[in-house]
Amino acid sequence: MAQLAWEKTGGAAAAGKRKRGSHARLKFLIGGGLILAAVLYLALSGTMTGARFFISVAEVAHNPALVGQSVRLTGAVLGESIVYDSQTGDLRFTVAHIPDTFDDLAAALHQAVNDPARTRLVIQMENQVMPDLLRHEAQAIVSGKMGSDGIFYATELNLKCPSRFEDGTPDLTAAQS
Amino acid sequence: MLAELGLAALALSFVAALYALVMSVAGERLHREALVISGRNAALATFPLLLVATGALLVALLTRDYQIAYVWSVTDPQTPDFFRFTALWGSQRGSLLFWCLTMSLFTTGAILLNWRSDRRLMPYSIAFMMAALLFFVGLVLFLENPFTRFWILPAAPADAQVVETALIPPGAVLPDATRLADTSQGLNPLLRHFGMIIHPPMLYLGFVGFTVPFAFAMAALASGDLSSNWIKATRRWSLIAWLFLSLGLILGGRWAYDVLGWGGYWGWDPVENAAFLPWLVGTAFIHSVMIQQKRGMLKVWNMFLVIATFSAVMFGTFATRSGVIESVHSFARSEVGFPMLAFWGTMTLIALALLLWRWQRGDLQDEHHFTGLLSRETLFVLNNIIFMALTVVIFWGSFGAPILSELFTGTEITLGVDYFMQVTPPLFLAMYVLMGIAPLSAWSATSVARLGRALFVPALLTGAALLLIGLSSPLTLVALIGYGAVLLAGFVAMVETVRGAAARRATRRESWPRALAALFGRNQRRYGGYLVHLGITVIGIGVIGSTVFQLETRRTLAQGETTRIDAEYELRYDGFERGLAADGRTINTATVTVFRDGAVVTQLRPRIDDYPDMPMTIAGAHSTLEKDFYVLLTGVDTAGAVATFKVYINPLVNLVWWGGLILILGTLIATWPRESAPERARVTQTLRGRRLEAAG
Numbered sequence: 001m002a003q004l005a006w007e008k009t010g011g012a013a014a015a016g017k018r019k020r021g022s023h024a025r026l027k028f029l030i031g032g033g034l035i036l037a038a039v040l041y042l043a044l045s046g047t048m049t050g051a052r053f054f055i056s057v058a059e060v061a062h063n064p065a066l067v068g069q070s071v072r073l074t075g076a077v078l079g080e081s082i083v084y085d086s087q088t089g090d091l092r093f094t095v096a097h098i099p100d101t102f103d104d105l106a107a108a109l110h111q112a113v114n115d116p117a118r119t120r121l122v123i124q125m126e127n128q129v130m131p132d133l134l135r136h137e138a139q140a141i142v143s144g145k146m147g148s149d150g151i152f153y154a155t156e157l158n159l160k161c162p163s164r165f166e167d168g169t170p171d172l173t174a175a176q177s
Numbered sequence: 178m179l180a181e182l183g184l185a186a187l188a189l190s191f192v193a194a195l196y197a198l199v200m201s202v203a204g205e206r207l208h209r210e211a212l213v214i215s216g217r218n219a220a221l222a223t224f225p226l227l228l229v230a231t232g233a234l235l236v237a238l239l240t241r242d243y244q245i246a247y248v249w250s251v252t253d254p255q256t257p258d259f260f261r262f263t264a265l266w267g268s269q270r271g272s273l274l275f276w277c278l279t280m281s282l283f284t285t286g287a288i289l290l291n292w293r294s295d296r297r298l299m300p301y302s303i304a305f306m307m308a309a310l311l312f313f314v315g316l317v318l319f320l321e322n323p324f325t326r327f328w329i330l331p332a333a334p335a336d337a338q339v340v341e342t343a344l345i346p347p348g349a350v351l352p353d354a355t356r357l358a359d360t361s362q363g364l365n366p367l368l369r370h371f372g373m374i375i376h377p378p379m380l381y382l383g384f385v386g387f388t389v390p391f392a393f394a395m396a397a398l399a400s401g402d403l404s405s406n407w408i409k410a411t412r413r414w415s416l417i418a419w420l421f422l423s424l425g426l427i428l429g430g431r432w433a434y435d436v437l438g439w440g441g442y443w444g445w446d447p448v449e450n451a452a453f454l455p456w457l458v459g460t461a462f463i464h465s466v467m468i469q470q471k472r473g474m475l476k477v478w479n480m481f482l483v484i485a486t487f488s489a490v491m492f493g494t495f496a497t498r499s500g501v502i503e504s505v506h507s508f509a510r511s512e513v514g515f516p517m518l519a520f521w522g523t524m525t526l527i528a529l530a531l532l533l534w535r536w537q538r539g540d541l542q543d544e545h546h547f548t549g550l551l552s553r554e555t556l557f558v559l560n561n562i563i564f565m566a567l568t569v570v571i572f573w574g575s576f577g578a579p580i581l582s583e584l585f586t587g588t589e590i591t592l593g594v595d596y597f598m599q600v601t602p603p604l605f606l607a608m609y610v611l612m613g614i615a616p617l618s619a620w621s622a623t624s625v626a627r628l629g630r631a632l633f634v635p636a637l638l639t640g641a642a643l644l645l646i647g648l649s650s651p652l653t654l655v656a657l658i659g660y661g662a663v664l665l666a667g668f669v670a671m672v673e674t675v676r677g678a679a680a681r682r683a684t685r686r687e688s689w690p691r692a693l694a695a696l697f698g699r700n701q702r703r704y705g706g707y708l709v710h711l712g713i714t715v716i717g718i719g720v721i722g723s724t725v726f727q728l729e730t731r732r733t734l735a736q737g738e739t740t741r742i743d744a745e746y747e748l749r750y751d752g753f754e755r756g757l758a759a760d761g762r763t764i765n766t767a768t769v770t771v772f773r774d775g776a777v778v779t780q781l782r783p784r785i786d787d788y789p790d791m792p793m794t795i796a797g798a799h800s801t802l803e804k805d806f807y808v809l810l811t812g813v814d815t816a817g818a819v820a821t822f823k824v825y826i827n828p829l830v831n832l833v834w835w836g837g838l839i840l841i842l843g844t845l846i847a848t849w850p851r852e853s854a855p856e857r858a859r860v861t862q863t864l865r866g867r868r869l870e871a872a873g
Contacts, residue, residue, distance in 0.1 A: 028547060028555075032562075039566040042600045043573055050596025054579065054589035072591050086812020086821040087733040127731065129438055129811045129823050132367075132792050143593055156593065158446075169339055170249060170327060170352070170360040 052143055057097035058119040060146050072143040073152070074098065075121065076112035077159075079136025089127040095140050096120050105160075109137045122151045133159035180245055180324040183233030184343055187274070187324070190226035190281070191314045193219045198307040205300035205400070213300045220288055220303050223310060224281040231278045234271060234323050238264050243357035246341045247271055247323040253363035255760035260364050266377045267364050269498060269513075270323035277313045279378070280385040284310060287389045287414060295410040301396035302389075309388050312520050320512045327352050366762075366788045370436050380425030380452060384490045386418025387459060391487035391528070394480055398531040403540050408466045408479070413848050415463055420844040422456050427837035438794040438809055440729065440825035442833065445597040450575040451496035454568055455489040461564035462486050468554045471620060473544030475558070477536055482561075484528040489568070491521040496576070549622035556615035563608045570600045602659070609662040609717060612710055613669045635668035642668075650726075659721045667714030670707040677704065697846055705847025712840030715832050722829025731811070733821040739772075742824055746806065747772040751780070753817025763787040767810045767820050771799055783810040783822065802835070804828045 053066075057075040060066055075095025082093040097119040102108035112118055113136065123142055134140070134157075144154035200216030203209070234247065238261045243249045251264040251271065266272035284306045292299055317323070325341045328349035333340075340346060367373070390411035397407040429452070430442035443449060462482040468475050499514030535541055547555055574592040582590035617631040642664050646652060652660070674696065681692040697704045732740045734750035741747050751768040758764055766784040770777060781797030799806040805827040813820040 027550060031550070035559075035562055035566070039570065039604075042603060043570045046570070046574070046596040046600035047578060047592060049599055050574070050592040050594075051578070051590045052593060054591045072593075084812070087731075089731050089811070089821075089823070129794060129809055130792075132438070132794060135791065143591075169341065170357060171339075 056100060057095055057121045060152065061097075061119050061121050061150075067146050067148050070143070070145055072141065073121075074139060074141045076109040077134060077136060077138045077140050078113050078120070081122075082134060084128075084130045086130065089129070091125040091128040091130065091134075092122060093134065093140075094120050094122050095142075098139070105139065106137075109139055113137055123154050123157075124151050125154045125157060128157070131157060131159055179233045179237045179240075179242060180326050180343075183230045183237075184322070184324045186226045186229040186233065187314065187318055187322075190223045190230065190277070191311065191318050193222045193226060194307045194311040194314055197223070198304050198311060201300045201303040201307065205304075216303055216307075217288060217292070217299070220307055221285055223307075223314075224278075224285040227274075227278045227281045227314075231265070231274055234274060235262065235265055238262070241358065243354065243361050244326045244352060245323070246325045246327055249327065249357060249361045251362070251364050253361040254358050256364055257760065260369055263368070263374045264364050266381075267368050270317070270321045272377060272381075273313065273317045273321050273498070273513075274323050275378070276381050276385065277310065277317055279381045280306075280310050280313060280388060283382075283386055283389055283414070283418075287392075291393075291410050295393070295406060297400055297402050298393055298396040298407060298410065301399040302392045305392035305395045306388055308524070309392075312516075316513050316516060320516070327357065363788075366786070366791060366793045367436055370432055373432050373436070376425055376428035376432055379421050379428055383418050383420075383422025383425050384455065384494060386414060386421055387455065387486050387490050389414040389418070390462075390483050394483040395528055395531060398480065398528075398535050401540070403476070403535065405470050405473075408470055412466070413850070415459070415466075416844055416848040419456070419459050419463055420841060420848065422452075422459065423837070423840055423844070426452060426456060427834065431834060434830075435796065436793070438796060440727070440796075440807055440809075440823075440827065441723075442830075445574075445594050447575040448497050450571050451493035454572060455486055455493055457564050457568045457571070458482060458486045458489050461561045461568075464557055464564075465561050468557055472554055474546075474554060476541040476543055477532070478561070480532050480535075480541070484525065484532065485568075487528070488521065488525045491517070491524065495521055545621075551618055551623045551625065551628055553615060553618040553620050553623070556611055556618050560608065560611045560615060563604055563611060567601060567604045567608070570604070571597070574600065602655075605717075606659065606662050609666045609714075612713065613662070613666040616669060616673060616707070616710075632669075635665055635672050638668040638672070639664045653725060656721055656725045659725075660718065663714050663717035663721065666717075667711055670710040670714070674704060674707050698851075701849060701851060702847050705843045705845075705849075708843025708846060709840050710843075712836045712838070712843055715836030715839055717836075719829045719832030719834075719836055723827045723833070726828045728826040729823070731821065731823050733812075733819060735819050736817070743826065745773050746778075746826065747775075748808070748822065748824065750820055750822070753813055753820060755817070758786075761789060765810070765813060767813065767817075767822070769797070769808060769822065771806050771808075778806070781806075781808050783808045785810055785813075800831055802829075802831055805830045 052070040052072045054072045054074075055066075057073055060071060060073050073095075076098050078094045078096060082091075084091050096112040096115070098108050098112045123140070123144075124147075125144075139160040141158040141160070142152065142154040143156040144152060146152050197216045197220035200212045200219065204212030204214075204216055234245075236242075237245045237248050238252060239258060241248070241252070241254065243252075247268065247270050251267040252261050256264070264271065266275045284303075287306065288299070288303060291302075295302075322343050325343045326345075328340050328342060328346055329352050330338050330340055330346060330349055332348055339352070340349070390407075393407040393411045393414075397403055429449070433444070434440075434442040462479065462485075465475055465479050465482055469479050495514065495517040499517060547558070549555060574596045579589050579591050582588060613635065614628065614632065618628060639661060643652075643657065643661055646660060647657070674693070677696045677700075678689060678692040681687055681695060682689065685692075687695065728743060730742060732742070732748065734740055734748070736750055736752060739747050739749040749770040749772070751770055753765070753767050756764050756766075764784055764786050766782050768780060768782055770780050772778060779799045781799060783797035784795050786793040786795060794809055794811070797808045797810075805825070807825040807827055809823040809825075811821045811823050
C-alpha cells in the first residue's frame with residue numbers, strides 16, 4: 001500500500017515536473033523566436049536602406065533608369081582629370097570603364113585609361129581631403145548617385161594602387177653582369 | 178646562400194609537419210606509442226625550422242640582398258633598418274611565412290604544456306594543428322615563396338630575360354646588384370607607422386591562436402574524450418588568442434586613425450569586418466564554455482562555437498589575403514585565394530561532420546537543462562545569441578548580400594556604412610545590458626526581486642553619472658540610451674569588485690589594496706573578467722562620444738590668421754616649411770597654434786609627406802582624455818602663404834585606446850597561470866579513461 005501511494009505521488013510529481021519542463025521550454029522557444037524575428041527585421045530593414053547596386057561605369061553611364069539611385073561602381077582613374085580645390089574640398093576626376101573580370105588588375109587599369117573608346121564618367125565629391133592614393137591608373141571604387149547632368153555625385157571613395165600592392169619585376173636589361 | 182638556407186628550412190618544415198600529421202594519426206589508430214612520440218617530435222621540429230627560414234629572410238632584408246625578389250619589392254636603399262625589420266610582414270609572402278612561424282610557436286607551446294596533462298587528446302590535437310600548419314607552409318613553399326630570386330637568362334628573348342625563380346635556372350647569371358638596388362620598390366608608405374609595426378603580428382597571433390582550441394576540440398570528438406578536458410586544456414589558449422586578436426583590432430583602429438586621415442578608426446570595411454567576426458564568435462565561445470564547466474551544459478553548442486571561431490579565422494584570412502575583397506587593408510590579388518577557400522571549406526566540413534557524428538550517437542548529452550529565465554546560464558546563452566546575431570548581420574552586410582545577390586540576380590548589391598550603423602547599435606546595446614545583468618544572476622535560478630536588489634546600486638550610480646554628463650554637456654536620446662547601457666555594465670563590474678573586497682576586509686581585516694590584490698589573485702577568472710568588462714565599457718564610452726559628438730570643419734587661413742572652430746577652440750596658422758628627408762620624401766609641414774578659451778593649448782605640425790609616387794597626409798593631434806583636436810593639412814599654395822586645414826574634434830576618442838589597455842590587463846589577470854591541481858586531475862582522468870578503454 002505504501003509502495004502504491006509512493007508510486008502515485010512520484011508519478012504525479014514526475015508529471016508536474018514534465019509539465020513545468022515543457023512550459024519552460026515553450027517560454028524559451030517563444031523568447032528565442034522573438035529575438036530571431038527582431039534580428040531578421042533589423043537585417044532586412046538595414047538591407048533595404050543600405051543596399052547599393054555594384055555596377056560598371058558603362059552601365060551607370062548608359063542606363064537612364066539609374067539616375068538618382070544609390071549605386072557603387074569601380075573604374076580606372078585618369079590622372080590628368082584630377083582637380084582638387086583644397087579650400088572648398090571639392091574633388092573632381094574621371095574614371096574609365098574596366099571589365100567585371102580580369103586576370104591582372106594593373107594591366108586592366110592600364111588598358112582602360114589608354115583606350116579612348118572606353119566609357120568615361122566624371123566623379124564629383126564634396127568636402128574631401130585629397131586622398132593619398134588618388135593618382136593615374138589607380139582603381140577607384142565610389143558610392144553615390146548618378147546625376148541627370150551626366151556627373152556621378154559620390155559620397156564614398158576607396159582607392160587601390162596596384163603598383164603599391166603588387167610585386168613587380170625589375171628592369172635589369174641595362175645592367176646584366 | 179640566405180635564399181638556399183631559407184628554402185631548405187621551409188621545405189624541411191613542410192616534410193616535418195606532414196610526417197607529424199601522419200604519425201600522430203597512425204600512432205593513435207594503431208595504439209603505437211612510439212609513432213605518436215615520433216610525430217610529436219617532428220611537430221616540435223617545425224618551430225626551429227621555421228625560425229631558421231624566417232631568420233634567413235630577416236637577415237636578407239637587413240643586409241639589403243635585393244636579388245631576393247621579396248627584399249627588392251618591400252625595401253629600397255633609403256629604407257631605415259627599423260622598417261627593414263617590419264618589412265618582414267610588409268607584403269603577402271613574408272607575412273605568410275611569419276604567419277607559419279607564429280602558428281608553429283602556438284603549436285609547440287600547446288604540445289609542450291599539454292603533453293602530460295592531456296595525453297589522450299594529444300595525438301589528434303597534433304594532427305589537426307599540423308594539418309593547418311602543413312597547409313600554410315605549403316602555400317608559402319609552392320605559391321608565395323619569399324625566397325625566389327631574380328636571374329638573367331642571356332640566351333632568352335629580350336622581354337623574357339629577367340626571371341624570378343626559387344631554384345637557379347640553367348645558364349642563368351646574377352643581375353647587377355647596383356641596378357637591383359636602384360630599381361627596388363620600397364615599403365608601402367601606408368605601412369610606415371608604429372601601429373602597423375605591431376598590428377599585423379598581434380592579429381596573426383590572435384588568428385593562429387584559435388587553432389589550438391579548435392584542434393583540441395576536434396581531438397575530443399575524434400578520440401571520444403568528451404568530458405570538459407578539452408575546455409580545461411584550452412581555456413588559457415583561447416584567452417591568449419582572444420587577447421592578441423583584441424590587441425590587433427585596437428592597434429588596427431589606431432593605425433587607421435593616424436594614417437588614413439579621415440578622423441575615424443573603424444570604417445566597416447569588409448576586411449576590418451572579417452577580422453572582427455572571429456573576435457565576436459570567440460567572445461561567445463569564451464563565455465559559453467563557462468556553462469559547460471560549471472553545469473555540464475551546451476556541449477554541442479560549445480563544439481559548434483569553436484568550429485565557427487576557427488572557420489571565421491580561416492574566412493578572415495581568405496578575405497584579407499586572396500585579394501578578392503576590395504579594401505585598403507587587403508593584399509593584392511593572389512593565387513592563394515582558391516586553395517584557402519578550399520581549405521576553409523574542407524576543415525569546416527570535416528569538423529561539422531565529426532560533431533554531427535558524435536551528436537547522433539548521443540555522446541554530447543547535457544547534464545542539466547535550462548530552468549529559470551533569469552538564471553545565469555540563460556543570460557549567458559542570450560549573450561551568446563547576441564554575439565552570434567552580430568556575427569550574422571555583419572557577415573551578411575560584408576559578404577552575404579554581395580555574394581548572394583551576384584549569384585541569384587547577376588548584379589552585386591553592396592551594403593554601405595548606413596547598413597552597419599542601423600543594424601549593429603541595437604545589438605551592441607543588448608550586449609552591454611546583458612554584460613551588466615548576467616554577472617549578478619545566480620546559476621540555476623534567480624528571482625526578479627533578487628536580481629533587482631543586486632542591480633539597485635549600479636543602476637543608481639548609472640543614473641547619477643548620466644545626470645552629471647547631462648548637466649555638463651547636452652545629450653541626444655541616442656547618446657543617453659547608449660551611455661546608460663554602457664555605464665550600467667561598467668558600474669556592475671566595479672560594484673561587484675568592491676563588494677568582494679569589502680567582504681574580505683570585513684572577515685579578514687585587510688586593507689583595501691591588499692583585499693583587492695587577494696581578490697584578483699584568488700579568483701582570477703571572475704575578477705579579471707570584470708576588468709575586461711570595465712575595459713569594454715570604457716571603449717563603449719569612447720565609441721559613443723567620438724561617433725555621436727564628432728565635429729568636422731574645414732578652414733583656409735593666411736599665415737598669421739586665426740579662426741574660431743567652435744565655442745571653445747580657435748586655430749592660428751603660424752607658418753610653413755618644406756624639407757627633404759633622408760629617405761627621399763619631401764616633407765611639407767604647417768605649424769598651427771591651438772587656443773582654448775583664449776589661452777594657448779599647444780602647437781601642432783600637420784604635414785604632407787610626398788613620397789616618389791604617392792603623398793601621405795599625417796595629422797597633427799592634441800590628445801587628452803576629454804577629446805582629440807585633430808588637424809589635417811589638405812592644401813597649401815607654393816609659397817605657403819595660404820593653407821587649408823581640415824579639423825576634427827573627437828570627444829572621448831582616447832578612451833577607445835585606454836579601454837583597450839584595461840581589457841588587456843583584465844585578460845592577462847584571467848589568463849595568468851596559477852593553479853596546478855586541475856592538470857593533475859586531468860592526468861588521472863585521462864589515465865583512468867585509458868585503462869577503461871584497454872579493459873573494454
